[in-house]
Amino acid sequence: MDSISGLALGFGNAFSLANLAWALLGCFLGTAVGVLPGIGPALTIALLLPITFTVSATGAFILFCGVFYGAMYGGSTTSILLNTPGESGSIITALEGAKMARNGRAGPALATSAIGSFVAGTVGTLGIAFLGPVIVEWALVLGPAEYFSLMVLCFVTVSAVLGSSALRGMTSLFLGLLLGLVGIDLQTGQPRLTFGVTELLDGVNVVLVAVALFAVGEALHMAWRHHEGKVEVLEVGRLMLSKEDLKRSFWPWMRGAGLGFPFGVLPAGGTEMPTMLSYYAERKLVKPEHRHEFGTTGAIEGVAGPEAANNAAAAGVLVPMLTLGLPTSATAAIMLSAFQSYGINPGPMLFTQQAELVWTLIASLFIANVMLVVLNLPLVGLWVRILKVPVPQLYGGILVFATIGTYGISNSVMDLVILYALGVVAMFMRRFDFPVAPVVIGMILGPMAEQALRQALTISQGDWTTFVTRPGSALILALAVLALAGPRIWAAVASRR
């Protein structure tokens, strides 16, 4: 199905009352968790996973994507008004945004980030709609060997290329791979790494791991580092963008969107890099008379560009997820496990076998963007109130939901013991700067990679050279090696000079 008729079908379905309601609920929840420090979209979607037992796949994914997009909008509000970024993509927004807020320009900062998010989200969703079918066409010729190599590339980029240390990123990834191995081996029926614990035969649940990493570990780490003191929420003031603000924001929005989307699509994932690049680009390109505002009173370009890049990259992440079944962020990985619980295999077949689901989802993303801009600008006062939820009760509530989300899986205290034990591990991971997202990605992608590996070797009758003699696979593996070794070689060459 081509993009235009797909979108026509999608919009036809998306405007049903039920689907609009799911989108609105998702946007609302997403903005709320984006605003609240300490919870993000990955945790929220993990806790909502039980919904897949009762709700249709379309409804559930509209809800999840609403949460995903909404959290991006909400995160910027926290960055600007609290100067504490809620998630990694908003770190850059806090640089200039919080300075603008301190100088009484919180309103324009919030407005430019919300409208910029809308512009970029729409550009990004158009990208999904038109790029998706192209990639699918190309991906249909990939065999298990190419898939395995593609997953290796994905592992390398999410763990070794992004983040502060390749060594610690890889360690996180391998921890995730290890967790993914626990349970019955699907091909031979043998129990693996269960240590004789019956509860582990079904494997470690992804909800449990996500909750341990993103809720329990976070709470423990915050408690460890806790010191008494009050956080200050800055005043919002007037929300309107003046003509001048609008003029200064327009090109940064466009450049940010153009920069962010390709980064999201590449199996490199991550929103840190495009937001940072956008920030540096805007600082370079700003008109000389405004240059002094960067780092002093806060420049609106430094909010508009990165915030657009952030949202476009987030939309881009959905492209490899929907077309190849490759998750490049923790949130996408958890959405992938939701597909699995419906018995749907994300990948090139998704666009043909589940065309209605895919196009309804894409159409709903457009609608969600409109809803989010409405939710975030006129209703900003509501989110400011949510920001003022005191920390003690906030973490109390987060742990209540963490407990019920885990205990609800099997009603077993054993699961809670594993949850808290992993939570302690996650606390130390935070302390020693091990990233947590590769754990989730490794855990979900690992078993898929193993399956692809075994299929490829069955086809080649045990010949391991199949991965380098098939040109597609060899090319992808070469890219992976380049991604791993390239930066180091570059650094070595640069230091010799």
Next chain:
Amino acid sequence: MTRRGADAADLAAGVFVLLLGGVAVWAAGVIPTTPLYAQVGPKAVPYVVGGGLAGLGVLLVAAALRGGWSADLPEVAEAGPPNPRALGWLGGGLVMNLLLIGPLGFSLSAAAQFVCTARAFGSTTPGRDAAIALAVSLAAFFLFVEALGVNIGAGVLEAAILRAIGREVI
């Protein structure tokens, strides 16, 4: 970078990863082999992952012996001293939840955990926290049971409420 001695904390983290890798290799070794024909048996990937983890552990230990990495992290350098009081209250709340959730059911147990958590983060109003905690945990219970269709099983408090509103106890 100036030369530094080994960083004890980082060394412990590296040794932990190394041990975890060792355990994983051992656990891969005891996976029962199968007479079923397979090009790649059930042991191969666990060996690779366990071995990889152990190898990364060795590299982390080496990095720690060269001075470690966490001293360079601004978050660690700027952080105040650890807060054993807060960590104690939070950990105590988690353990209490483990002990109480069986006999008392979710809502009461989670409410107790809420109060401990709030106390950990500096709340000085346990009575008010308890009231909020009960409201939050009951709301979470009915949200999961009614809206998400998750069967958690009614505890003491939930059963009493269900009986009071004339519903069947799940």
